[in-house]
Amino acid sequence: MTIAILLVSFSILLLIGVPIAWCMGVASLLAIYLGHLNLPAAWFAQQTIRGADAITLAAIPLFLFAGELMNRGGLTRRIMRVAEHIFGRITGGLGLVNVATALVYGGISGSATADTGAVGSIMIPAMAQRGYPKAFAAAVTAAAGTLGIIGPQSVILILYGVLTNTSIGGLLVAALVPGAFIAAIFMITSYVVAKRHGFPRNEDPASWGEIGRDAVGALPALLMPLLVLGSIIGGIATATEASALAVVYSFLAGILVYRELPLRSLYAAASSAVATTGVIMMIMALATPFGWILTVEQVPANAAAWITGLDTSPIVTIILVLLLLKIVGFWLDLGPALIILAPILVPIALSAGMTPYQTGIVFTMTLGIGLFTPPIGTNIFVVCNVAKLDMWSVSVWLVPYWIASVICVAALVAFPGLTEWLPRLLGV
Template sequence: MILTIFVVFFICLFIGVPIAIAIGSAAVAAFYLDGTFPLAQIPHKMVNGVYSFPLVAVPLFILAGSLAGETSIAQRLVRLASALVGHIRGGLGHVNVASSMFFGGISGSAVADTAAVGSLMIPAMEKQGYSREDAGAITICSSTIGILIPPSIPMVLYGVTVGTSIGALFLAGLVPGILVGLLLMVTVYVMAKRKGWPQSERRAPVGELWEAFKGAILSLLLPVFLLGAIVTGLTTATEAGVIGVVYALFLAGVVYREYSFRQLFWITVESAVNTAVPLFVVATTSVVAWVVAIEQFPAELVSFFTELDIGPIFVLLLMNLFLLVVGMFIDLVPALILFAPILLPVAVASGMDPIQFGTMMVVNLGLGLVTPPVGNCLYVGAAIAKVDLWKLVRASVPFLLVNVFVLMLVTYVPAVSTFLPSLFF
């Protein structure tokens, strides 16, 4: 059955079938050709796949991110980032990265980060002398921070898929996310010296810095409240998602007064559509995951690598190479849900903690968001920057190497992702 699933799945991908339909079609073909299980099992497994309280956190975080993205929250965060780091060589490049770090703690989505920060920063960077491709490259590569710094939608999906603590996963992504941001800023500084990128004419005075901080503090408190509530055990991730939505509504509707009921209606509709896509993928992938489990494919995979006797270092390297290729052709959400249950036993057999493995998967598959041919952030960034896709890819290479370096750290230095979770869980 597993062979049938993968053959049909890749044929569907090759002819351009949407990913969720491709996975579902592969499952139907496998059930039909095998004949062991009735086709009626498929809708049953699909419903069971999404019938999960923790999974409710996904639409809630998506809605909270949409509410934040449609207000001045992003502008306030950019203003704070500019006051903090705008005076450094390559100032707007640093502002771009810092803004992604701040906004990533609100949206939990790399694509939302690219759209919100990119629409503000790319035109401003172009006016100050940056090329469009350089501005776009910094934007899309820093947007991957959004899926690492909590709250992270991919971390929620991984936790639900393999039954791991979502709070621990949120903490696990914090250090890698900060590392990516800091190392990207170092890269921006080096590139600024080499390419002659400009810097701000002055350091922000204390008064201006304080005003920027006051304007952004209520927005910055959102991820602090969410992570604090989950880590301390006051709420589950789903309940924290409710807090996030209510808080975002309070900021936009009461404090900033930026919403009309018409806007709120369309934001809700857009969030519902954006929620339907990953949840439909979860539903169809649940059928494949069930087949993989009953066929004991993960156990066979562990035996295969054990017999190869190549050592855990090379096993983890092979898994990373495999996931890098997968991420180039399959979007992050379906790739995460499909391969996490298959590869996790191999990772555990190689001495990797499930929390560490989840962080590794998210960092790895996040690279696929900014690489062709499927990278969603790549296409959004190219559209905002109005630049040729392949020029943007070339300009992104130095910044992508930062993500690859952090990926290797997460893979081979467990403390990078497990130290903070070990303090609380």
């Protein structure tokens, strides 16, 4: 009875458009008062506070703030120029530039939405001006924006680490090779699409002097992910302390090096980071009583027993887990989906032979596909707003990237070394 009240009320609230955090909070209260749990109101308050009471979560606003500072300091434009020097002369080169820019910027912002918005505001108009279909430019940007969650400052990987008690530093290091691999697959996809449709390439090569100036100009920005990972790997700082270092570094780079970060923009950058953090922390807080009720009602245990009771091979078990993640990812944003499903599905994936780091990266990437998949895909809404296009015209061009993403997930499952090699090499 209790679990029925919880899930039915949650589903109804979600369908009528109530924000996900309030869906979980109200559903939990209804389950407490209408079910058979017999818990006092103070219990709900205690669980809610406990959900947001983790020092590692402090890394989220700090990484978001650092990303905002770097973007407002002219970072995205500099990264794009360097990427264009490298890939611009290839057929459909600006599609590759888009992916490369998203990869680097995502390693700094840690957020798929921030990555998509920052890169899209520059790359979509630039690609349209060079003769690319605007819908294709928007599609590349939406897909490449997911690289923001597979990087050295990924907010989602921090959440995963907190939820599953996995080393956050190890997860951030483990994401490096998969992030580069996924970016390479997206670049190949962009090239194939461009070749098939006859998209242009840049016929106006830059001089070596211009290339050198742009590379030197982008270097301080490119060093920030190295600062973060280097401090974690070297044992100098925890992930939370490294996020504070990232804020100081990005502030000094914007003020002293790039000199494009006016002091008045600090308030806007902080406001944006705080607004995003508020949403994430509210979800984390109200997901805790929701998850506790699921656990008490033995939903995770019953789900695990059902899957293991199918008497299937480990690979079939993993496929079933990922299919469930994908289905949920169509309807829920990545953070809430991870918060709800990780406690249920991670133990099943581990029992099927996946490693902790591999599970974190695969789960994140699988849910990340939902970011550029209708009807809820956040990245699609962002690029449609920038390009002034409807969702379905962009979705047609996203089909190759959906296929490429499935190939990436399959490769990450089949080859654990993609996620395990670097952490093992560096001893994290």
